[in-house]
Amino acid sequence: MEFLSLLDVSFFLLAGFGALVGIIFGAIPGMTATMAVAVCLPLTYALGLHHGLALLLGLYVGGISGGMVPAVLLNIPGTPSSITTTFDGYPMARKGEGERALRVSVIASVIGGLISAAVLFLFAPLLADFSIKFSYVEKFLIILLALSVIASLSSNMLVGIFSGVIGIWLSLIGTYSISDGGNGHTRLMFDFMEPYLFEGFSLLPVLIGIFGISTILLESEKGVKNELSDERVKLGKGSHFSFSIFKGRLTNLVRSSFIGTFVGMLPGVGGSAASVLAYTQEKNLSRDSSEMGKGAPQGLIASESANNALTGGALIPLLSLGIPGDSTTAVLIGAFTLQGIQVGPLFIPENTDTWYIMMTALVFANFVMFFVMFYAIKHIAKVVMVPKHILYPLIVMMCVVGGYAINYGIMFDVWTLLIFGVLGYLIQKIGLEVAPLIIGFILGSQAEVYFVKSLESAGTLSIFFTKSPIAVVLWLLIVASVVFSIVLSLKSRAKRRQNSSADPDPV
Numbered sequence: 001m002e003f004l005s006l007l008d009v010s011f012f013l014l015a016g017f018g019a020l021v022g023i024i025f026g027a028i029p030g031m032t033a034t035m036a037v038a039v040c041l042p043l044t045y046a047l048g049l050h051h052g053l054a055l056l057l058g059l060y061v062g063g064i065s066g067g068m069v070p071a072v073l074l075n076i077p078g079t080p081s082s083i084t085t086t087f088d089g090y091p092m093a094r095k096g097e098g099e100r101a102l103r104v105s106v107i108a109s110v111i112g113g114l115i116s117a118a119v120l121f122l123f124a125p126l127l128a129d130f131s132i133k134f135s136y137v138e139k140f141l142i143i144l145l146a147l148s149v150i151a152s153l154s155s156n157m158l159v160g161i162f163s164g165v166i167g168i169w170l171s172l173i174g175t176y177s178i179s180d181g182g183n184g185h186t187r188l189m190f191d192f193m194e195p196y197l198f199e200g201f202s203l204l205p206v207l208i209g210i211f212g213i214s215t216i217l218l219e220s221e222k223g224v225k226n227e228l229s230d231e232r233v234k235l236g237k238g239s240h241f242s243f244s245i246f247k248g249r250l251t252n253l254v255r256s257s258f259i260g261t262f263v264g265m266l267p268g269v270g271g272s273a274a275s276v277l278a279y280t281q282e283k284n285l286s287r288d289s290s291e292m293g294k295g296a297p298q299g300l301i302a303s304e305s306a307n308n309a310l311t312g313g314a315l316i317p318l319l320s321l322g323i324p325g326d327s328t329t330a331v332l333i334g335a336f337t338l339q340g341i342q343v344g345p346l347f348i349p350e351n352t353d354t355w356y357i358m359m360t361a362l363v364f365a366n367f368v369m370f371f372v373m374f375y376a377i378k379h380i381a382k383v384v385m386v387p388k389h390i391l392y393p394l395i396v397m398m399c400v401v402g403g404y405a406i407n408y409g410i411m412f413d414v415w416t417l418l419i420f421g422v423l424g425y426l427i428q429k430i431g432l433e434v435a436p437l438i439i440g441f442i443l444g445s446q447a448e449v450y451f452v453k454s455l456e457s458a459g460t461l462s463i464f465f466t467k468s469p470i471a472v473v474l475w476l477l478i479v480a481s482v483v484f485s486i487v488l489s490l491k492s493r494a495k496r497r498q499n500s501s502a503d504p505d506p507v
Contacts, residue, residue: 018058026066264313
């Protein structure tokens with residue numbers, strides 16, 4: 001229990017402050033938890049690893065939870081994971097039950113977050129111990145599985161694969177190190193670029209650009225005029241809130257929390273898939289499913305418990321395998337990079353204090369989120385009225401200053417941040433996927449090392465088709481993810497054809 005000596009007042013203040021700022025980011029339409037973590041990432045260098053993680057985990061928890069505010073009051077998902085919250089939250093708000101809907105959502109959120117934290121605490125060390133036994137072949141197949149899962153769950157599998165390949169290609173720019181099996185020469189660049197890209201693109205400016213600058217560009221495109229009116233942001237007195245509203249709905253609460261945790265473990269899937277899956281399951285199994293979509297509390301419970309359970313689930317593959325579970329945990333890798341720590345199978349056994357401190361911060365941030373949003377929801381709701389023409393320039397300034405300061409004042413990092421900010425904007429405009437690209441960028445260089453080392457040990461590609469039980473299971477999972485994507489695509493195509501044939505011919 002030596003880690004207790006590392007916990008001080010500032011640690012808890014930073015975790016609480018992070019949760020509060022995250023709530024504000026999540027409550028502003030267009031802002032996300034990922035963006036909150038990316039913008040505040042440079043601060044962690046000055047804070048140190050433990051205090052920095054307290055801040056970032058607080059931002060993560062608060063950002064996911066804050067999305068419920070505009071979802072309920074404005075019918076606008078504050079974060080992608082709050083899409084299904086609008087289905088029942090907004091109808092309740094229109095009936096004058098906005099405050100009641102938000103309180104139900106807050107309770108579901110904290111329960112989902114705590115259940116996922118418990119699963120993380122129990123499961124991540126076991127997975128890490130198991131993954132230590134992996135050879136280079138199995139490590140490569142793990143990364144291949146992660147990329148195939150991301151691609152298969154994208155809107156289009158080919159688009160997801162192409163986006164991931166772009167990310168891998170970008171990760172290989174720089175020097176091909178001799179220690180990695182290379183020749184020590186630079187590659188994938190013109191000669192004039194060598195002084196700037198000798199070591200490739202720096203991870204942190206890339207993350208801040210992709211999730212910070214590109215988001216600002218996309219939102220600014222819609223116009224910075226504040227179109228919200230005070231009349232649309234009324235909580236209403238509604239009926240009296242009581243915890244008895246959860247009576248008979250504990251099964252929904254627990255089931256949705258576990259669904260969110262499991263989906264969070266799948267790399268790159270995201271909270272929107274978790275909440276949609278949990279909401280669908282509740283609609284299929286609930287006795288009063290006909291009320292869902294009209295202002296039913298069970299819809300809020302399913303949605304919010306699932307998307308907040310994502311937080312613990314997404315940290316499981318990050319800390320045990322070194323593979324980010326979602327875009328926010330991909331940014332969290334930057335915090336470890338700043339401190340010279342590599343996440344993966346050896347992280348938990350070699351950094352026991354850090355592991356316990358992360359768990360403490362995660363649980364504490366959930367409690368702070370609950371008390372802030374449950375008892376101060378009337379004040380938090382006013383955040384949706386913040387003028388965008390004031391907010392966006394401040395965020396851009398924070399991104400640029402943070403990008404410049406990360407590596408002790410290298411101006412090319414600012415250009416990297418701006419380049420990837422514009423790139424992130426363009427790839428979303430043309431229909432490519434951000435999650436496969438950024439995870440391909442993070443894992444691409446590792447995949448290359450494991451691939452080359454495997455070939456060096458055997459000299460033939462047959463090494464990837466060994467009779468190792470772990471390798472066989474991984475190949476089966478890879479094939480299953482591809483088959484799942486194909487089947488899903490065929491069903492979607494058949495449904496579109498059915499709908500088009502049902503439409504009357506135009507006159």
